[in-house]
Amino acid sequence: MKPVFMTYTRKDLINLTVCMVLSVLIIPTFIKTEYWYTSILIPWLCLALATIGQQIVMGYTGQLALGAAGFMAAGAFAMFNLILRVPDLGFVGSLIVSGLIAAAFGILFGLPSLKVRGIYLMVATLASQFFIIWMIDKFGWFKNYDSSGIITAQDIVILGKPFTTPLAMYFVCLAVTTILTLLAMNMARGSTGRNWMAVRDMDIAAESMGVSLLRTKVQAFAISAFYCGVAGALFAFCYLKSLEPVAFDIKLSFKILFMCILGGLGTINGAFIGAAFILLFPVLLNAIGNNVFHGAIDATIISSIEQVIFGLLMIVFMIYEPLGMAKLWENLKQIIKLKLSSSRIKGAKSSALNK
Amino acid sequence: MAYERKFKIGKPILEVNNISLSFGGVKAITDTSFNVLEHEVRAIIGPNGAGKSSMLNCINGIYKPQQGTVSFRGQQIPNITPNIMAQMGLSRTFQNLALFKRMSVLDNILVGRKLHTKTNFLEVALQLPKVKKEEKLNRERSEEIISFLEIEDIKDTPVGKLPYGLQKKVELGRALATDSTIILLDEPMAGMNVEEKRDMCRFILKVNDELGTTMVLIEHDMGVVMDISDRVVVLDYGKVIGDGTPDEVRSNQKVIDAYLGVEH
Numbered sequence: 001m002k003p004v005f006m007t008y009t010r011k012d013l014i015n016l017t018v019c020m021v022l023s024v025l026i027i028p029t030f031i032k033t034e035y036w037y038t039s040i041l042i043p044w045l046c047l048a049l050a051t052i053g054q055q056i057v058m059g060y061t062g063q064l065a066l067g068a069a070g071f072m073a074a075g076a077f078a079m080f081n082l083i084l085r086v087p088d089l090g091f092v093g094s095l096i097v098s099g100l101i102a103a104a105f106g107i108l109f110g111l112p113s114l115k116v117r118g119i120y121l122m123v124a125t126l127a128s129q130f131f132i133i134w135m136i137d138k139f140g141w142f143k144n145y146d147s148s149g150i151i152t153a154q155d156i157v158i159l160g161k162p163f164t165t166p167l168a169m170y171f172v173c174l175a176v177t178t179i180l181t182l183l184a185m186n187m188a189r190g191s192t193g194r195n196w197m198a199v200r201d202m203d204i205a206a207e208s209m210g211v212s213l214l215r216t217k218v219q220a221f222a223i224s225a226f227y228c229g230v231a232g233a234l235f236a237f238c239y240l241k242s243l244e245p246v247a248f249d250i251k252l253s254f255k256i257l258f259m260c261i262l263g264g265l266g267t268i269n270g271a272f273i274g275a276a277f278i279l280l281f282p283v284l285l286n287a288i289g290n291n292v293f294h295g296a297i298d299a300t301i302i303s304s305i306e307q308v309i310f311g312l313l314m315i316v317f318m319i320y321e322p323l324g325m326a327k328l329w330e331n332l333k334q335i336i337k338l339k340l341s342s343s344r345i346k347g348a349k350s351s352a353l354n355k
Numbered sequence: 356m357a358y359e360r361k362f363k364i365g366k367p368i369l370e371v372n373n374i375s376l377s378f379g380g381v382k383a384i385t386d387t388s389f390n391v392l393e394h395e396v397r398a399i400i401g402p403n404g405a406g407k408s409s410m411l412n413c414i415n416g417i418y419k420p421q422q423g424t425v426s427f428r429g430q431q432i433p434n435i436t437p438n439i440m441a442q443m444g445l446s447r448t449f450q451n452l453a454l455f456k457r458m459s460v461l462d463n464i465l466v467g468r469k470l471h472t473k474t475n476f477l478e479v480a481l482q483l484p485k486v487k488k489e490e491k492l493n494r495e496r497s498e499e500i501i502s503f504l505e506i507e508d509i510k511d512t513p514v515g516k517l518p519y520g521l522q523k524k525v526e527l528g529r530a531l532a533t534d535s536t537i538i539l540l541d542e543p544m545a546g547m548n549v550e551e552k553r554d555m556c557r558f559i560l561k562v563n564d565e566l567g568t569t570m571v572l573i574e575h576d577m578g579v580v581m582d583i584s585d586r587v588v589v590l591d592y593g594k595v596i597g598d599g600t601p602d603e604v605r606s607n608q609k610v611i612d613a614y615l616g617v618e619h
């Protein structure tokens with residue numbers, strides 16, 4: 001069989017088909033409650049997209065950066081202003097341009113990575129987080145001089161058709177996320193990804209092979225910020241349906257960082273696993289609190305427990321499985337495969353003996 | 356050597372002129388000059404701390420010497436960086452192994468093809484036909500190198516998991532993948548057993564013979580150096596104390612003194 005893309009094996013195509021059937025056919029047919037779309041699936045897709053951005057700069061290029069939410073804010077407010085001021089651009093056009101605006105910020109705040117590394121770079125990139133939020137708050141123009149502080153996001157209209165129901169918005173997020181995930185996979189597996197990883201693993205050797213550190217690092221920051229920007233725009237327009245700088249504070253940056261690390265550094269599917277875990281875990285805890293303890297535990301205590309468990313998990317993963325949940329998932333598949341093949345061998349042996 | 360070489364030793368391709376390098380008050384290299392001829396195997400030897408690795412790092416642009424110049428094909432290079440040297444056709448391996456540990460052997464060697472990769476990230480993201488064509492060519496060349504070095508069975512293993520001797524081979528492969536005219540080898544045989552050393556010598560000579568690649572190598576094992584190199588330069592305390600064919604160097608009194616010690 002000749003694969004569609006050279007970089008894809010048959011296994012990838014099967015995985016892709018399964019994911020597409022699941023998300024396009026099965027989920028919309030069986031899940032009817034709006035809650036699932038508005039509170040779980042849409043934010044999951046948006047945050048997974050932002051986590052892919054974080055993966056590119058941190059997991060693949062090895063640059064500790066902490067400012068994903070800042071770039072998301074840049075994307076979200078760029079989107080708002082583009083739809084408001086340049087309506088001819090349309091939704092998709094605005095989405096791309098707002099990603100590019102976020103990418104410009106990414107280039108600007110990625111430049112320190114040439115001189116500082118590790119934890120110092122993390123502190124330097126925090127500047128993006130605070131600067132972008134400050135800029136939006138300071139200059140009324142970005143919020144169209146709205147005094148209330150929270151602006152309602154415009155309705156999504158693509159090719160003259162409104163996308164306002166939760167299901168329609170889910171499909172918008174799904175389409176954007178799918179396309180960008182495929183592009184990220186192509187880059188990660190191709191020469192671009194190899195350059196990123198070479199810089200991550202041994203920068204002097206990479207430079208001696210002709211990989212330009214400046215270009216590679218800045219490129220990674222730009223692409224990462226593009227992904228975060230698009231994710232931020234979708235997050236504001238499909239999930240929050242409003243724009244306020246507070247929604248993109250440092251806590252969100254940390255959340256994305258956790259998703260990245262728990263999911264597995266240097267993996268694309270880890271971004272989805274990590275995002276799902278961090279989003280669903282509080283839901284699960286709440287459900288346990290309500291159904292097992294019948295509300296005997298206070299909601300604030302539950303949210304504190306949530307923080308404690310996240311912290312613990314981070315430590316445990318850092319020590320025992322730095323490659324995160326994506327690696328655990330791989331290991332699990334390996335074990336199942338081994339079990340299956342060994343039982344098959346046993347079965348063959350016993351049938352041979354019986355004869 | 357008795358056999359007929361396909362690539363005759365030619366004009367000087369790399370010239371090191373009056374290089375001095377110091378770290379604070381410590382002088383690593385003092386006023387050192389030597390040259391490397393095209394298609395030859397040139398060895399740099401010397402006791403520990405003689406400044407051999409520092410010399411390679413100066414040629415490659417990792418260290419910036421306080422004085423002196425490096426010329427490539429008769430052209431003086433003003434602002435040497437590892438990247439510029441790579442583009443001019445000079446590639447290298449490192450003393451303490453500088454492989455991309457979490458990447459597979461094949462991917463490591465593919466990074467060596469970087470300068471033969473002209474497509475940008477957008478084209479890669481969209482997997483345009485020309486990206487596929489280029490990737491196919493690069494993969495074919497990498498596979499060729501892998502089979503040349505006889506490491507086909509480990510090509511998908513992350514290099515961090517390989518034993519030392521094999522990692523050294525992979526590093527040579529990565530340098531070869533650049534199709535450079537000069538390869539600098541920093542102790543390619545350190546820590547290897549006799550069999551691995553013999554293999555490595557065979558590869559170095561084969562590359563030099565078949566591709567005409569100029570080889571500059573640092574080595575401690577005197578037997579190996581004398582066997583495979585055309586000319587040897589001997590450094591001691593950052594100065595050249597001997598330069599010539601293995602036989603000349605072997606009979607040089609200063610070299611004998613530096614290696615065996617002198618009575619005071």
